[in-house]
Amino acid sequence: MPDLVLSNAVVLDPQTGLLTPDRHVVVEGGRIKDVTSRPPGGGAERVLDVRGRVVMPGLCDAHVHVTAVTPDFALLRRWSPTYVAARAAGVLRGMLQRGFTTVRDVGGADWGVARALEEGHLEGPQLLFCGHAISQTGGHGDMRGPGEDAEDPSCVHGLGRVVDGVSDVRAACRDEIRKGATHLKLMVSGGVASPTDRITNTQFAAEEIRAAVEEAVAADVYVTAHAYTPRAVARAVECGVRGIEHGNLLDEATLGLMRDRGTFLIPTLSVVHAVIREGVEAGFPAELREKMFTIFETGTRVVEMAHRLGVKLVYGTDLLGAMHRHQLDEFALRGEVLKPLEVIRSATVTAAELFRREGEIGVVAPEARADLLVVEGNPLDDLGTLRDPERHLTVIVKGGVIRKNVLP
Numbered sequence: 001m002p003d004l005v006l007s008n009a010v011v012l013d014p015q016t017g018l019l020t021p022d023r024h025v026v027v028e029g030g031r032i033k034d035v036t037s038r039p040p041g042g043g044a045e046r047v048l049d050v051r052g053r054v055v056m057p058g059l060c061d062a063h064v065h066v067t068a069v070t071p072d073f074a075l076l077r078r079w080s081p082t083y084v085a086a087r088a089a090g091v092l093r094g095m096l097q098r099g100f101t102t103v104r105d106v107g108g109a110d111w112g113v114a115r116a117l118e119e120g121h122l123e124g125p126q127l128l129f130c131g132h133a134i135s136q137t138g139g140h141g142d143m144r145g146p147g148e149d150a151e152d153p154s155c156v157h158g159l160g161r162v163v164d165g166v167s168d169v170r171a172a173c174r175d176e177i178r179k180g181a182t183h184l185k186l187m188v189s190g191g192v193a194s195p196t197d198r199i200t201n202t203q204f205a206a207e208e209i210r211a212a213v214e215e216a217v218a219a220d221v222y223v224t225a226h227a228y229t230p231r232a233v234a235r236a237v238e239c240g241v242r243g244i245e246h247g248n249l250l251d252e253a254t255l256g257l258m259r260d261r262g263t264f265l266i267p268t269l270s271v272v273h274a275v276i277r278e279g280v281e282a283g284f285p286a287e288l289r290e291k292m293f294t295i296f297e298t299g300t301r302v303v304e305m306a307h308r309l310g311v312k313l314v315y316g317t318d319l320l321g322a323m324h325r326h327q328l329d330e331f332a333l334r335g336e337v338l339k340p341l342e343v344i345r346s347a348t349v350t351a352a353e354l355f356r357r358e359g360e361i362g363v364v365a366p367e368a369r370a371d372l373l374v375v376e377g378n379p380l381d382d383l384g385t386l387r388d389p390e391r392h393l394t395v396i397v398k399g400g401v402i403r404k405n406v407l408p
Contacts, residue, residue, distance in 0.1 A: 002028045002044040003400055006374065011035060011364050012056040014348040017341045017380065025055055027370040030400035034366055048395060048407060050374050056344075057362050058101025058125075058371030058398065059386070060351035061327065062266050063245055063316030065159065066091050066127070067108035071275070071284040071320035073143045073193055077158050088113065091324050092124025098327055098389050101371035101398045102126045102351075102361050104183070106224065106245060107133035107141070107159040111180040125398070126371070128355060131176040132161040133185035133226070134169065134212065139203040140191035140226055160187065166211045169204070173215035182355075184216050186241070188225045189232035192275070192291040193284075193320075199249075199294050202232045206239055213240040222356070224266070228295060230254040237263050243354055245316065248272070248295035250302050252309065259310045264354045267306075268318035269299045269333040274326045282322045304337035313338075314354050315347035331383045340383045370400040374407070 004027040011023045026034040026044070034040070069087035070076050076084065088109075095103055103125045105113075114127040135141025141160020163172045173184055188209060190201035197203070209225075216223045217240075224243035225236040230251045233244050237257055243264040250265075258265060272292055280286045306313055315334075317327050334343045352362035361369050374395035377385035385392040396404040 001042055002026045002033060002040055003046070004370070004397070004402070005040060005044040005047045006055055006372065006395070006397075007039060007047055007049050008052060009050045009055040009374070010052055012054050012379070013364070014057065014341070014345050014362065019054065019378070019380065021052070023055075025364060025372065027397070027400045030370055032364065032366055032368050032370050035364060046402075048374075048405065050395065050407065053394065054375040054378060055364060056373050056375060056379065057348045057364055057368075058373055058396070059099045059347045060315060060355070060362060061095065061100050061103045061317055061347070062243075062314045062351050062354060063268050063318045064095070064103045064105050065108045065318070065320060066095075066103070066105050066113065066124075068159070068320040071193070071279060071282055071323065073159050074145065074195070074285075075283070077143055085113065089122050089124075092117065092122055094324060095327065096124045096396065096398065096403060099373050099386065099393055099396060100125050100327070101396070102128065102355075104128040104355065106130055106185045106226075114180070123403070126361075126369075128182040130181045130183050130185040131179050133159055133187055134172050134176070135160040135162050135187040136203050136208075137162055137164050138196050140187035140189070140194040140197060142194060142196065145195050159193075166207055169208045169211045170215055173212050177215070177219045177221060181221060183221050184212055184223045185245075186212055186223055186225045186236070188236045189227040189229055191226060191228075192288055192295070195288065199228050199291060202229075202235060206235055209236060209239040209241070233258070237261050243314070246295070246318075247306075248299045248302060250306070252305060255302075255306050255309050255311050258306075262312070264312045264314050264350075265306050266314045266316040266354075267299060267303050267334075268316045268330075269303070270326050270329040271318040271320070271323070272296055272299055273329065273333065274319060274323040278323065282320070284320070300333060300337055303334055307338055307342060312350055312353070313342070313346045314351045315343070328387045328389070331387050335383045340380050343383060344379060344386075370397055372397040
């Protein structure tokens with residue numbers, strides 16, 4: 001007997017953009033058993049009549065930091081891991097209630113958080129994680145100020161770990177994989193939140209990047225890379241990374257290289273706008289906020305250009321601390337230059353492809369995980385239906401379990 005049936009649904013297929021009415025989504029054992037035009041015989045444990053509302057896959061956010069409960073990474077390094085974990089529970093709960101059923105953490109979360117979510121001790125999305133992002137000395141993962149000498153090895157929830165040289169890069173990659181990493185994250189350019197580098201820096205030598213990619217391939221995972229500039233991105237792509245995080249300063253030539261190599265781009269427009277608007281009030285260091293203006297005006301243009309050139313775009317936000325509440329703003333920012341279907345694809349089927357979980361998430365289809373949203377209104381006409389979960393998100397199902405139900 002099925003555990004759950006969502007009956008009388010209009011099913012949204014993000015791949016084709018088709019809306020199919022009068023469907024019944026049958027869930028059993030945490031998976032979608034069938035999507036059928038006829039109600040299943042023999043009943044079900046629970047039937048929800050969604051009355052012609054849209055049923056779509058749960059959303060994916062490919063760039064989160066669930067343990068970044070403050071936007072001040074230097075301060076975060078000094079906090080107790082248990083305190084950070086307790087506060088991360090609220091971050092995770094908020095993500096699920098916004099409709100995100102899978103998120104990919106790119107620095108900070110570990111196997112413990114992922115297992116607690118899987119076992120139901122925490123409420124939140126399915127979590128994919130890299131553990132620590134891997135940074136060179138003085139790179140984007142090195143949060144020491146210029147007057148600090150020793151790295152604190154006790155910080156288990158910090159953004160990154162600092163290593164130098166091919167052998168140490170290999171050892172760091174192997175260690176994160178040993179701890180369950182579903183992907184590896186490299187810092188290959190400067191960043192905003194790090195105190196001692198410039199955004200225009202390239203970081204890690206090519207042989208170090210290639211070493212990380214070799215370790216990922218050996219372990220059947222992949223490498224994604226933090227980078228902003230054409231110079232940094234081209235080096236990483238040529239060394240075999242699968243994804244580029246941010247990419248705000250990219251040009252057509254480098255985007256063409258990414259398209260030709262099948263490299264994914266994960267823009268994070270919402271964090272730029274949030275930090276400029278309210279970052280200092282939220283705890284982001286004022287002296288670092290000035291770096292954000294370097295990449296503020298170019299991000300949306302790069303998204304439009306990447307789409308036009310055929311680069312695969314994936315939804316990501318990179319929000320920190322109290323600014324996590326702006327996670328859905330990315331829909332509006334990308335919607336300025338993309339059609340709603342393209343933005344929805346980036347948060348569903350294209351994200352699943354990046355994660356190497358095609359057919360498992362991002363679709364409403366037999367054998368997929370039963371991660372489902374019931375939406376009041378048509379997201380293909382108005383992305384505002386996804387940006388306002390209080391009004392429009394009536395049901396959330398994660399792994400076959402109802403996490404929200406406000407159907408009248």
